[in-house]
Amino acid sequence: MLNVYLVTIVCPDRTGLVSSIAGTLFELGINLGSTNFAVLGGGSEFTAVCTSESGAGKDVLKEALAALPDLQGATIQVTDFEFDTTTAPNADVTHRITIQGGDHPGLVATLTETFVEFDANIVRLNADCLTQDGSRQYLIQIAAWIPPDREHACLASISNTASSLRMQCSYSKIHAAAVA
Secondary structure (H helix, E strand, O other): OOEEEEEEEEEEOOOOHHHHHHHHHHHOOEEEEEEEEEEEOOEEEEEEEEEEOOOOOHHHHHHHHHOOHHHOOOEEEEEEOOOOOOOOHHHOOOEEEEEEEEOOOOHHHHHHHHHHHOOOEEEEEEEEEEEEOOEEEEEEEEEEEOOHHHHHHHHHHHHHHHHHOOEEEEEEEOOOOOOO
């Protein structure tokens, strides 16, 4: 029987953290599916859809992860994953978009509304506020699926929206063999 779990770990960021977590899951016979890791300030978050045919249950996974020295004091959750493990066609990344400039209230909301207008799907989004030369700069990186017949209009609208906010926008098309 195939068990499908969502593993979520929130802890202080440390070098080697992803390797430690992935190695432990591998040793338990766990396969990683969609996996994300992000540094969030001084903390970090690891999230993965994991499959197991080994019979390793949620409690075994949680105990093995909690025993890792790198995860002392971490918040570890292992829950049943209730969704399909295969991604929909609109989760295939067709474009990478980078927007950078001064920070504005409502910036992410304003920019992402454009995707809705064109039936585009944001597959991944990373946003960080950086300090460069004494000024706060906001960097947004988006991996998106854009319908082929709406690609040019969508990208033009995103660029125009970014420009109206005095931000720079660049994008590239991803070929079918590339991965998110």
